[in-house]
Amino acid sequence: MTEKLLQLEKVTKVFRRAGLGLVSEKTTRALDEISLTMYGEPTIVALVGESGSGKSTVCRLILGLEKTTSGQILYEGRDVSQWLEKDWKNYRKEVQIVFQDPYGTYNPFYRVDRVLWTVIKKFHLASSDRESRQLVDQSLEAVGLRPREILGRYPHQLSGGERQRIMLARIYLVKPNLLVCDEPVSMIDAALRAMFLEHLRDFKKLGISCLYITHDLNIAYFIADSVVILCTGQIIESGKTELVVTDPLHPYTKELISSIPNPDPSKRWTEKLDAERVGLQKLGKGVGEQGCIFYDRCRYAMAKCEKNRPPLLKSKDREVACFLIPEAN
């Protein structure tokens, strides 16, 4: 089963603040020709990027919450922009999401279990009330929650960790082919994160692929089969997790990995970062201009990096976009 499930082909997204003649317009380029493929075989892919890298935009584009400015998103080989209402409905059943904010995803007006009943109703998962009740119980138990303690509660009565697990129960009900997670544990207590991540791993065994969006390489390393590193709207490196983390090729990835604080006081940072280089992105330089995206902050920057954008080179099991790689020249 290695057929392509979801493909992003040179996807670009430019945000535009609506203007009205005399009211001025503003544009920001969030994504710049991103290509990404998820295969049918259940895998967990982590999309890692810092704030402003456009990682959440990827998630919103896949879910159809935003439209691409250019480029295509193909699901099972079909272009989603050509779809009708009916196709979308089907797609929703097969591609689902867990949002970042466990507080905002629940409508404070309703009980928490409404998110479960809604998908049962909308996706016709049960034929009778009894059956749907059973499904709900089953799904909650699958994520380690006791239905008696959850059903009928209002969102504010539950903790962030519990709410996020109910979101997983919702995924368990729908059983999509692809699950997109947008930093699902960044807003819950550190002590409770592991539980969530374990359930996500279990889902892989159920045949659910996952695109896990995060800024935290630690978590990516823990959960993902492969990682994709995003830097200000462009993919600069990707490959099997183990490989990328232990042997990063791109200077950005290297710096990223070496900067992660190590919970071992005997192995502290030895090298001091250069504040002038790292701390000051030149103001006003946006994405989409020519040259390497990391040029300003790169310690190995060469003359040609300023004017030419390095291509994303594919080798056997990884991709990297940097002129330091001999093949790039």
Add this chain to the structure above:
Amino acid sequence: MQAILEVENLRVYFTTIEGDCKSVDGVSFRVYNKEILGIAGESGCGKSTLIEGILRLVKPPGYIKSGKVFFAGSDLLHLKERNLRKIRWKELSYIPQGCMNALNPVLRIEEQIVDGIVTHTDLSGEKAKEMTSSALNAVGMPSEVAGMYPHELSGGMRQRVAIAMSTCLRPSLVLADEPVTALDVIMQRLNLQTIAELKERFGMTVVLVAHDMACHAEICDRICIMYAGRLMEIGIVDQLFQKPLHPYTKGLLEAVPSLQRRRVKSIAGLAPSPLNWPRGCRFHPRCPFQKKICKKKEPALREVDSEHYVACHLYGD
């Protein structure tokens, strides 16, 4: 070792409709001269409120219920407003979580730094401006930043400006409240290193609050673990990471994945509510080693090893 700050039994409460919210509930510790002391704990454990309490910045409906904070020979909590103002900034300074909103959006960076300088020194405007640019240079920022407004800087840069601002008068003690939270890792590293470097250069003492213990491991000398409004463990950083004593500390260290360790384990149960802390040891409902006594008696912080304090019934008698 000589203590520069001593906190004794500090309690900071918030009045709510449902009763007092006991955010900080009886915290005592010492900060030694020229060290970096880390305070770690999950969100809601009261670590930021603790800092506000020490600085007397608690706003209503919050109030300081009781306690003593000794600094430079006087109790900060009972100091006259006027005298407190003199100590602030010059001796006892504060780095807020700066990436969000710590800088006044309508004043230039320079004006905001100069404000502090002219209040506490007799320097002329010109001299104060010079000091501003040297303070900025000290954190590796060019002097042009002085003429900018906060909205023109990225989150990480704003945090660095806040660091520059807080250290420009070379205070003897700096309390940093989550100075690297919500920053990207590279920026986080840069800021942590800057704080450590300034500390060395100016001979300051730093209290560093952060929820990510890995950050503490990188630069702290000693570390306090806070849970449910109280300190659970205090120790020298190597000791504490290699041989954590309190079950909570152990759990916390095991809960977070890292590039060095792929096995993680959650702490079971939920964080308790500050409106109603559990009786006895506050961690007992989630503790895998709980004994009978844990439900009844709250353990006191006691020295188990040299400079290693823990509040747990598993140790001692």
Add this chain to the structure above:
Amino acid sequence: MLKETGTNFLVRSSRIFKSSLKLRIGIILFTLLVISVILEPAINNYRLGGHESTEIGLYDALLPFTFEHPLGTDHYGRDVFALLLTGLKYSLLIGLMAGGLATFIAVSLALIAGYKGGRLETLVTTFTNAVLIIPLWPILAIAVLFVERADLMLIIVILAFFSWPWACRQITPQIASLKERPYIELAKVSGLRDLEIMFKEILPNFLPYVIVGFSYAVAGAIMAETALRLVGLGPGAIPSLGLLINWAMYTGALAQQHYVIVLSPILLLVLIFVSLNFINIGLDEVYNPRLKKITGL
């Protein structure tokens, strides 16, 4: 944040009611006003023996306070207390109906603009703001002056037409922030249709703001109507509080210092405005936790 422990709507409402003193005062005052309006026909019918409160010469002119006439009578021999009740009835009626209509216009506009976003939203906000900064009352006065038959319904419609921006200004920003909430997106990916999202997800959370917008519109409508009546515009057969003041002014009650005749309708009007405003502030306190947290009220 609100810490509701109850589970049903009624319990939640009562929690909200309890959590702000100002809201409580506002609601109680306004309810009292509404109750006296509901009882008006019964009271006046009983006290005036079936006569209309506006009937001229029913009693002697300018009688002092007695048990029979708690607030005396006016220049035309009408019972002031009875007139006040009638005036209050029409003022509130006009205000509530015009305010309701205005809120309806505002909510529909805001829902469409807020949900669709983009240019349409910019257009609606720009338009609302433009309408808001223009002095509307003179335009309203001209319209009422030249209209062929100034009856109650027409006045209400015109007033509504002029007070919707007040409601709209309260509502549009809220809806814009509500539709950014993740639960709206969750609803979308759960396959809910646009209309379902608007009515099931947005509208319930939006209710307090609708109430705020409504009470702004009601206050605005009553204020405008009173001002119209003061200069003698509008249907003369329908005595609202503004018209009572107009009568008082024209009979010289001001210069002759018949305080009660002038003061009582003014005080009633102020009571209406104050109660509506307290409801607004109260709701704001409840739904704007930041303000509450700091004031600790």
Add this chain to the structure above:
Amino acid sequence: MRATHLYIIKKVLLYCLIFMVSLSAFFFFINLVPGDPVTRYVESMRAQYSYSIPVSDELIREYKEAFGLDKPLFTRYIYYMRELILKQNFGPSFVAFPRPAHELILSALPWSIGLLGFSVVIAWVLGMVIGTIVGWKRGTGLDHSITPIGLIVSQIPPYLLALLLLMVLSYALGIFPAGAPYAAHLERGFTLQFLLSLLYHAFLPSLSLVLVYVSAWMISQRALVINLLGEDYVRFAEAKGLRSTRLVSRYILRNTLLPQTTGLAMSLGFIINGSFLIEWIFRYPGIGYLFVTAIMAMDYNVLMGCVVVSMFFVLLANLLIDLLYPLIDPRIRRGGW
């Protein structure tokens, strides 16, 4: 500085557009309301002088012709706009025919601008100051005594307050005059006596506006200040050990300036609504007084003219405030220009 020019030009154009659009909307609205001024005028004349003048449709038609009301709506619109914009001509007054309406309006205008400008500025400044103090001292006795009063006074429509003030301070106690802009025996001129008389007569109308709007600004300023006190940067400034005066002026007052200026701009139209009646109540010869008397006389062109003029001035004030924004807020200065 070309960006600055562009900003100014853009804003001016935007306001011109708003003015034109609202003018047109106003014109069509008034003309599309069923009923027309001449018929209503003649009707009211008939009603007022209860003898029956032989009013035939003929007469009404002649009247309409004289005022150009018989032409199709669109022609009238073009004509009206052309006269208005090119010649600042509102057409003749009905009552003071053939005196043109704009003459009446022009003579009334200075009174209104003086009274309103003065009151609004005073109220705004005072409200900001008191609101800041009360917000800063929140929860104290001062706050608890001033705030509730402000909450209630801010809800009284100014014209009702004007009636109360008139009744008490003028009729009952006789401290202030009940009408007229200055003492009747005085000559107009720049004499101290005349100026004092002006202030004396303007006091009550001004007070009724000021009292209400001071309360309103105070309440909103208090809320803003209290909100700001929770801001991280105010807390940070406090940790700097700044003196309260510096803290309040630079970290609190400065930051409330923008929303309060916006509030001022937004409320001008509303303030003018109320001031129309106040001028009438105190027989103060401004636009408002002219307008209300024109209502009684059904003087169509004067009415239209009053509205157009007040619209123009409100938009002008808004434009000026808009142009001031970048000076108040660097975010607009650096971002938007």
